[in-house]
C-alpha cells in the first residue's frame with residue numbers, strides 16, 4: 001500500500017512525540033511492505049512566529065492532498081496569559097478541523113491493565129472499562145459568533161447546532177455502537193439548553209434507525225459524575241464539541257494519563273490523528289513527554305484511514321508489551337515504579353519500536 005502522510009508536529013511537546021509516531025509508521029511500513037512517504041508542515045505558535053498565520057495556506061494545501069495527517073499539539077503559555085491576543089495558535093487547529101470537514105472526533109479510552117495502578121481511581125472501579133467517545137468537532141459554541149462590547153463589559157459566544165450536524169455524528173456513533181456492545185449514551189444538557197433539546201430530538205430520531213442499539217440520554221453534569229463513579233457503565237458516548245472536550249480530559253484519568261489518549265478526527269475526506277493532550281510547555285524540550293498517545297494515534301490512522309487492522313493491532317500490541325515489561329514515562333509511573341524503569345520520551349519511543357519485531 002502506498003500512502004502519503006503529512007506530519008504536523010505543532011507546538012511544545014508535539015515536536016517530540018510526533019517523531020515517534022512517525023518512526024513507528026516507518027517501521028510498520030518496512031515490516032508489512034507499505035510505502036509510506038512523509039511530508040511536514042507547520043501550524044500553531046510555530047507558524048505564527050514564522051508567518052504570522054497559525055494555519056498557513058501551504059499547510060492547508062498539503063493537508064488536503066495527503067492521505068492522512070499525524071498532528072502533535074498546539075498552544076503556548078504566552079497566549080494563555082494574554083486573553084487579548086487576536087491571533088492565537090488554537091485558531092489553526094480549529095480552522096483545519098473546519099476546512100477538512102473533520103466533524104467526528106473519536107476518542108477511545110483504552111485502558112491497559114498494566115496501568116490500573118497509574119490512575120488516581122481505584123483499580124476495581126476501572127478494570128474492564130472500554131469507552132469510545134464520539135465528540136462532535138466542527139460545530140457548537142466553538143464556531144458560533146463571538147462578540148465583545150465596545151466598552152469591554154460584555155462578551156458572548158453563540159452556541160448553535162444544525163440538524164444535519166447532529167445527524168451525521170449520531171449515525172457515525174450508532175454505526176460504531178453496532179460493532180461494539182450495542183449501547184450508546186448521548187450526553188447533553190437538554191434540561192437547560194435549546195441546542196441540547198435539538199440534539200436530543202435528533203438522536204432520538206436516528207435511534208429509530210438502529211433498534212438493535214440501546215440508547216440512553218444523560219445530562220452532562222450527571223455524566224461527569226458517573227464517569228468516575230462507574231466508568232464501566234459506558235460504551236459509546238456521543239456528545240457535542242464542548243462537552244466532549246471536557247469529558248474526555250476527565251476520562252483520560254481512567255487510562256492513567258492524558259499522555260495515553262489518542263484520537264482520530266474524521267469526516268468525509270482526509271483523517272487527522274492526534275493525541276488529546278496539549279503542548280505542555282512546562283515539560284517541552286526536556287525529553288519528559290509520553291510518546292504513547294502519538295504512537296496510539298498512529299494505530300488509529302492505520303485502522304481507520306488505511307483499513308490496516310493487523311498493522312494497527314501490532315502497534316497497540318507493542319505499546320502493551322512495553323508497559324508489560326514495566327517501562328514507564330513519568331506521567332504513568334507511580335511510587336512503586338523503580339527509578340530505572342522511568343524513561344524519557346526518546347527511550348520510551350525506542351522501546352516500543354523494539355517490540356515491533
Ligand code: IPM
Nearest residue numbers: 074075090093094245276278
Ligand atoms: C483538544 C484541545 C483543543 C479543543 C484546543 C487546543 C483548541 O483541547 O483537541 O481537545 O478544545 O478542541
Ligand code: MN
Nearest residue numbers: 245246249276
Ligand atoms: Mn481538549
